[in-house]
Amino acid sequence: MKKIVILTSALFLGVALMAYLYFSRLGIENNAKDLALQSATNNAALVFSFQNDKGFYNIMEGQELIQQVLGQDKMSLLTQLKTSIIDDNTLNRYIKDQQVYISVLPDTNKTLNFLITIQLSPEHDIKKFYDQLKSKAAISQNSKNIYSVKLNDNQSVFMGVQSQVITVSTSLKLIKDASIRLTENPFTEFIKENNHQIKNVLAHVYINFNQAPLLLKSIIAGNINGEIAVFDKQNSYAILNYNFSKEKILFNGNTQLKDPNNYLKLFENTPAQNTTIQNILPDNTANYVMYAFDDYAKWLGKLNNWQQQNKTAEQSSTVIKNIKDQYRVDLNTIFPVYTKNQFVTFQLSTTEKLGAIALSNGEKVRQLLLDVSADYNEDIKLFKSSDILVSYFGEPFKKFGKPYYTVIDNNLIVANNASTIQVFLNNYKNNRLLIQTPQYLDAINQISNTSNVNYYINTKNSSAIFRDNIQMPFYKHLRADSGLKSFDTFCYQLSADRDKFITNLLLNKYLKPEIPDSLSNR
Structure with a gap:
């Protein structure tokens, strides 16, 4: 019996040693x-x-x-x-x-x-x-x-x-x-974890947003702020697969947010949405960031938790309480009740910045906001108090502290200048819209019609913005015929898939349909 125990123990130790040596060697090889x-x-x-x-x-x-x-x-x-x-x-x-x-x-x-x-x-x-x-x-x-x-x-x-x-x-x-x-490094680990799932792909692009500030500092002529502030200190990675095409440059894959305090975390585990708010944007829109979720009440709960983590919850509560005390208006009976499932911030070719929020009943919201608003004219109002919108929608509306606004066709439009609102209204009422341009229609037809977050740049409308913000060698490449001049659209689209985002990255060039000679000669 004693011999059997000794032999069994020796056999067990031998197997364990062989397994250890095998996996150690495998680890070294890997x-x-x-x-x-x-x-x-x-x-x-x-x-x-x-x-x-x-x-x-x-x-x-x-x-x-x-x-x-x-x-x-x-x-x-x-x-x-x-x-x-x-x-x-x-x-x-x-x-x-x-x-x-x-x-x-x-x-x-x-x-x-x-x-x-x-x-x-x-x-x-x-x-x-x-x-x-x-x-x-x-x-x-x-x-x-x-x-x-x-x-x-x-x-x-x-x-x-x-x-x-x-x-x-x-x-x-x-x-x-x-x-x-x-x-x-963590970026290497991310790539190894995700690469094994991908077979027969022509090429990959890996993006480490942690290192994006160093890259951007070589490109931009100022600080990382404004529309590109989203890339500053963002602990995120993306792995994208290249799809060969002679008409466009398209990558798809996924983006993962590693920082629990990232604002975009509010859109994780949320069904991707069919959006329509982009249809109101003027045809001279240079860029926009669009956000969508399935239910505002649930999303607002996430926002409140996010504000707690980022120590801004008390500030938002104070804003809401002061308005109730001073104007006898309970904002919690307005935005949580009448906000739909999408909003957007955008910039015009003239550099003016605006925001828009989709509403379920725009006329009702207009009436309820009267006591917290000052008149500019019949269509345009001004919020009397600051930080109303950032309290209910977070980071994207920090740039609109005490904005002018209008309500039109169930959309609340905001900007920091009344003239910017007037420009928007003139374009909207005269149907001068981005959705009417063939370049935009061609681009959005290349990607999914549902998403949670969508970054869009119209390169032609952004020309003046690029000129003022990008180092000259890069600007020349953007505007060169042999460079990026013929590309009209950049889009980075995120659709939530549990704890990551299915991602489409598009650089598009609109090719005007050729007219047959038999028709052009008529």
Whole structure:
């Protein structure tokens, strides 16, 4: 009996040891496979990823829209790298079928640059790859593990070599940074958790909103505020899949919010909605952010909890109480009763900012608000007290402290100037609306007709805003015929799916329908 116990114990220990060794080795192998991903994602807000397969390059050669987005200089670099390495069978066998990562990172002097990262196949040796490359190109050592590689008479790059990982960039700074960045990070973990669910995808885009401020500081000419403040200190990640098209650039996937205090958390676990409030926007709308939920009473409960977490609940309660004491108007019998399921903030091409809230009975709301309002004219009123709307709708209405407003066709429209409201009314009454423009109709037909949050930019109407807020090199690329000028719409659409958002990212170019010669000659 004693022998049986000893044998059984020994067998158990042996199995446990073998399992430990197996999984330890598996973990080491997996960590080794992740080195390129770790290097590519650290400090990067945007990473483009694809498999080094000739089929991918054949497809992308026909995607002129991507080439326009990247610009001539960046496209020239990628083309030369493909010619020098990918098209060379001897060199390409070291990295065949491996994932290629192109990270967009801030560089010196308020510029952005690419860091290209790839990991050698496990069966190949990094030294042999270097020897092969040295026999085909002019290489000189810059410092430890960093080399200068001359691709042709006009193009040189820096190359970092470390632990089977190769990094390439025209920026020495990015290569040096990459050489000390082979560490696990939350962005890497997010990608690994989500990538295993995706098969047969041509390419991915990974977005780390934590790093977006560093990227934006290289692009914008001022502080991160106003309409882009949403990207400041937002602990969120997105993984999006590229859908090939010659007519548009479309990615879809999901966005996850990691910060429990994020305002957008109020729209999680809420059914996506069919929205109509965007149909009232003027045709010179430059951008908008639209929000939708299924039931305002439930959503208001979420907002109240959010205000408690962010220590603004007491301020909102004070606003509501003071109005009740001073004007004998109980706002809790107005907004919670007559608010529908959607609202929007938007900006015109003239930079003026407005907000709109959908109501179930606009005429009733107009009457109930009379005692807390001052007359500007028959159509336009002014709230006598501040922070009414932010108390009931939160962060998007912070910019409208004590606004002018009008109520029209069951919509409450607000702005900080009466003249802005008048401009809106003139456009609305004369049917000069965004929904009437073919460019807008074409864009919204490319994405889902239901959502919870929708960011929209009309690039043509935003031209003056871009000119005043974006560094000149980026503005020139936006307005260049060879750049982004022909793209008319950017849209980032979020639809709640439990604790994440199904996401569509669209960069659209409206192609005017061709008129047959037989008709145009009539």
